[in-house]
Each structure stands twice: as C-alpha cells, then as structure tokens.
Amino acid sequence: MAMTIIDEICFQCNACIFVCPREAISEVTNAKGQILVMIDTSICTECEGEGDPKCRSECPVPECIVSATTYISAIGFC
Ligand code: SF4
Numbered sequence: 001m002a003m004t005i006i007d008e009i010c011f012q013c014n015a016c017i018f019v020c021p022r023e024a025i026s027e028v029t030n031a032k033g034q035i036l037v038m039i040d041t042s043i044c045t046e047c048e049g050e051g052d053p054k055c056r057s058e059c060p061v062p063e064c065i066v067s068a069t070t071y072i073s074a075i076g077f078c
C-alpha cells in the first residue's frame with residue numbers, strides 16, 4: 001500500500017514533502033537531470049490509521065497523487 005506522484009502534472013511545489021509523517025517524499029534527480037518529487041513506496045503507508053493520505057490532501061493539483069497500485073494497473077504494468 002503506497003501512493004505515487006504523477007510526474008507529468010506535478011509542478012514540484014514541495015508542499016507534500018513537509019506533511020508526510022514518514023518522510024517518504026523527497027526530491028530526486030533522474031538520469032536526464034530533471035528534478036522530480038517522488039514517494040518511496042517502500043516507506044509510504046498511505047497514512048494508514050491516520051486518516052486520508054496527507055500528501056494527497058495537501059497537493060494543489062487534483063489527481064496528482066494517487067494509489068500506486070491503481071496507477072500501475074492503469075498503465076498496464078501488472
Ligand atoms: S500517503 Fe502518507 S505516508 Fe504516504 S507519502 Fe503520503 S503522507 Fe507520506
């Protein structure tokens with residue numbers, strides 16, 4: 001159970017980074033030198049037991065942070 005960020009619509013405002021109680025969100029630089037905000041799915045718990053996912057509630061972009069399971073299913077990797 002983890003959330004993921006849709007890179008194409010994230011504008012790197014970093015708001016989500018500061019509300020994560022697990023420190024699961026950080027800025028990373030990909031192979032192309034682009035800075036992306038990413039959720040470590042090995043750490044994220046979807047805020048289980050703490051209400052709605054705090055990162056998703058904080059994000060100003062609708063549907064920018066979604067369930068990783070739902071997203072991976074939607075793009076056809078499993
Ligand atoms: S769902 Fe909760 S634990 Fe997971 S990245 Fe968002 S704020 Fe952090």
Ligand code: SF4
Binds near residue numbers: 012
């Ligand atoms: S709050 Fe939303 S738009 Fe801002 S960095 Fe996080 S995912 Fe991207």
